[in-house]
Amino acid sequence: MKNNSKRQDNFFRILVWSCAAAVFAVLVFLVGYILIRGIPHLKPSLFAWKYNSENVSMTHALLNTLYMVVLSLGISAPVGICTAIYLTEYAKRGSKLVEIISITTETLSGIPSIVYGLFGMLFFVTYLKMGQSFAAGVLTISIMILPLIIRTTEESIVSVPDSFREGSYGLGAGKLRTVIKIILPSAAPGILSGIILAIGRVTGETAALVYTSGSVSELVTNIGNSGRTLAIHMWALSGENIYRNESYATAVVLLLLVVVINLLAKRAASAIMKGR
Template identity: 45%
Template sequence: MLFNRYAEEKLFRVLLFVSIIITLSSLFAILFHIISHGIGVISWKFITEYPVDMGKSGGIFPAIVGTFYIIIVSITVAAPIGILAAVYLTEYTRRNSRLVQLIRFATETLAGIPSIVFGLFGFAFLVIYLQLSWSILSGSLTLACMILPTIIRTSEEAIKAVPYQYREGSLALGATKWQTVSRIVLPAALPGIVTGIILSIGRVVGETAAVLLTAGSSLNLPGSIFDPVRTLSIHLYLLTFDGISFPMAYGTATILIILILLINTLANLIMRRMSTVRNG
């Protein structure tokens, strides 16, 4: 009996190790394939010049700028709403109330809606009905709706993880409910909240269908949030789907991967800095 338990434990250790190897191998295989084909295309001109002949040559500078526009506007809209909604759900309502269950059901349903449906909604409501046209604003508002469930759920779990003694100590010292939440709970939950925002940025960067229907695919450099724009993911999709240039597509994909890695690295450094300052 004891031998069987040791054998079972060893078997599961082997299965876990194999799962890790398969996951890492898949990741590195994808990265190696894309980067090995795209690294030769990347240069300073590729990053700073405008595309020529629908992207067959030139650079991807407008797509890089458009991607940052979309990220900044969508996160600016979604993050405050998502964090405040999480605060309301965890701090100002009973956890098993019907209102909380209804809001959670709505957020889970919103998270399960395909991106193309968000794109159709954004195109019909924002682009046509509100007459915002294809623009950064239309695309960002559509993406804000898409990433809202992620920010709400991750922020909610991060706030729940804060020990209840923090709240009791703050209230015992005479602080109000909002002072406790804003000065004690939210700073303690900040790493988890930032993690949710990072995940949302990753979805914004990689989204194609919803952005194509709402933000357009203009190759021009946007002058304001009311101008159409082409993101890196849309540029990559059009280069590949239309067969314009596979080398340029690999170069764009490599820049996209590097951008995501830089965003994640910067966010991790910020979180560690915040944790060090708070604990120090």
């Protein structure tokens, strides 16, 4: 009996440790493989200003990604933050409206990106006659990242101690003043980490953009034009066997970009913990 339970114990120990080891081995292998295969192919021509089918430069795609990030956050950050302020500071707890907004936000966060892409194509591209354009892509992806920003902002506003609010009211400040001068600054690191996570999502997104902002490999100078982001560029390259080396190199850039963005988000989040 004693022996048996000892064996079982050992079995569980090996099981837990080996599963965890496997997960980290996969991560190290995946990142390592892409880096080792890609870094030797990071030639200057990949960053040439002009894209052509010879150099498959990613410069335009990189800049387009930056535009996409700035524009989509320009829409969804204010909307998301205001939503979170309403839900936490203004709305009556547990009211029907709060419940409806929470359910719809939850629903939005579960919708797969291809469905967003389909909706963007039907609504922005076709119905609003924007055509396959950067604007359509930006609007589609703004809706996609909205729930992420709402949730992270809500969480960080809720964690602002009530004594801050009471202190502010006690000094005679109104509600709006309290929100802007006291609550938002204290919640800033959490909001920032949500925004950085959203940047990561935008940077890595493909399925929602293929049929909205499209895959034209040119620098976007007008939001009415189509233009590919880096992730779409990567996807287009990987489909062609002759660009295998360039694909590895592009994957390196995309991967590092997203990893750095995620680590930054982590930093911002741990800044709140320290602030407490």
